[in-house]
Amino acid sequence: MPLTTPRWWYRRQGGGLKAALLKPLAAVYAERASQRLRSQPGFDPGVPVISIGNLTVGGSGKTPVVREILHMLARNGVDAHGLSRGYGANQAGPLRVDADRHTAIDVGDEPLMLAQDHPFWIARDRVAGARAAVEAGAGVLVLDDGHQNPSLKKAVSVVVVDGETRNGDWPFGDGSVVPAGPMREPLAEGLARADAVVVMLPNDLAVPDPELLALFGDLPVTIARLGPVRRPPSGSRLGFAGIAKPWRFEQSLRSAGVELKGFRSFPDHAAYTEATLANLASQADRLGAGLITTEKDWVRLSPEWRPRIESWPVRARFDDEAVILDRLPRDPTERV
Numbered sequence: 001m002p003l004t005t006p007r008w009w010y011r012r013q014g015g016g017l018k019a020a021l022l023k024p025l026a027a028v029y030a031e032r033a034s035q036r037l038r039s040q041p042g043f044d045p046g047v048p049v050i051s052i053g054n055l056t057v058g059g060s061g062k063t064p065v066v067r068e069i070l071h072m073l074a075r076n077g078v079d080a081h082g083l084s085r086g087y088g089a090n091q092a093g094p095l096r097v098d099a100d101r102h103t104a105i106d107v108g109d110e111p112l113m114l115a116q117d118h119p120f121w122i123a124r125d126r127v128a129g130a131r132a133a134v135e136a137g138a139g140v141l142v143l144d145d146g147h148q149n150p151s152l153k154k155a156v157s158v159v160v161v162d163g164e165t166r167n168g169d170w171p172f173g174d175g176s177v178v179p180a181g182p183m184r185e186p187l188a189e190g191l192a193r194a195d196a197v198v199v200m201l202p203n204d205l206a207v208p209d210p211e212l213l214a215l216f217g218d219l220p221v222t223i224a225r226l227g228p229v230r231r232p233p234s235g236s237r238l239g240f241a242g243i244a245k246p247w248r249f250e251q252s253l254r255s256a257g258v259e260l261k262g263f264r265s266f267p268d269h270a271a272y273t274e275a276t277l278a279n280l281a282s283q284a285d286r287l288g289a290g291l292i293t294t295e296k297d298w299v300r301l302s303p304e305w306r307p308r309i310e311s312w313p314v315r316a317r318f319d320d321e322a323v324i325l326d327r328l329p330r331d332p333t334e335r336v
Contacts, residue, residue: 005182010245012174013174023180026180029179041150043127045134045153049143049152049156050080052160055159056162056171056182056183057183058243062145063114064316069142069158069324070082071117072325080141084144085122087269088108089106092125093121096121096132097111102115104300108122109269110144110296119133126146126149130152147193157194158197158327159194161212163208191217196323197221198223198318200226202252208223221323222323224316225319227315228256232256232257236259237291237310238287238289239258239263239291240292242265242268242270269300272297281308291309293312
């Protein structure tokens with residue numbers, strides 16, 4: 001089911017009475033997560049596994065980091081394959097995603113997007129997926145959203161953090177675990193299993209909050225910035241997005257110079273019905289604007305609607321690639 005992210009999750013003061021009432025459920029969730037992470041040593045697939053994850057429920061910029069690390073490995077001559085559970089996919093896998101044949105309903109929106117550039121697999125059973133990818137020639141596995149999944153032995157664990165702390169926002173809210181806050185697990189426990197941190201910043205924010213950086217202690221940290229891959233379109237647009245933090249997409253469009261006439265937010269991974277899209281198109285026509293959405297939303301559109309809606313792809317660019325590259329295998333046989 002698509003998740004609508006409560007905005008109060010990301011306020012440092014939390015959600016007041018609402019959050020307080022959810023604290024008992026959050027404690028149960030945190031304990032179960034901790035037990036699951038301690039429950040198994042992790043299967044070794046015979047090649048290095050690089051886990052890219054986050055500590056919160058969505059919206060950190062993890063998927064662009066996965067794509068950029070796949071790019072970096074390819075530039076260094078490593079045959080890296082991506083592996084994901086395939087959130088929302090009809091197919092259980094293991095299945096290699098074919099961007100020309102599969103749909104987001106088949107394999108999930110993020111795997112379909114990432115498969116446009118690199119070999120990418122989905123598997124609800126991560127061990128089975130790892131085996132299939134290795135049999136197909138993968139020299140390294142890049143595990144998307146693997147930080148809270150203990151099924152595979154990891155060579156490197158990278159956590160991605162949304163570093164925008166303006167306007168009262170804080171990446172970890174008041175530190176509460178879902179459903180009382182955005183955390184998948186307590187901060188200290190998540191960082192204890194990390195080898196490096198990527199702090200994601202928008203292009204218009206020069207430096208991260210020093211207080212945020214201090215939380216990571218001695219962990220290596222690099223800054224990554226989400227930026228568009230092309231110039232802003234001419235003319236006005238009506239924007240919409242069904243992602244964990246749709247307000248971030250709206251901000252990025254405005255900071256890139258896109259002339260927005262309005263913006264509509266939908267739940268993360270929302271399935272757009274014909275009626276919804278027709279309503280958006282009608283609203284855009286009344287405003288004299290075109291429609292624009294994220295690349296992740298665009299791959300969920302039907303072939304009939306894609307030519308009518310503009311995709312706005314973004315790319316993660318690291319300020320210091322060495323922080324990541326120094327921890328990645330240069331040789332498929334090398335164990336990190």
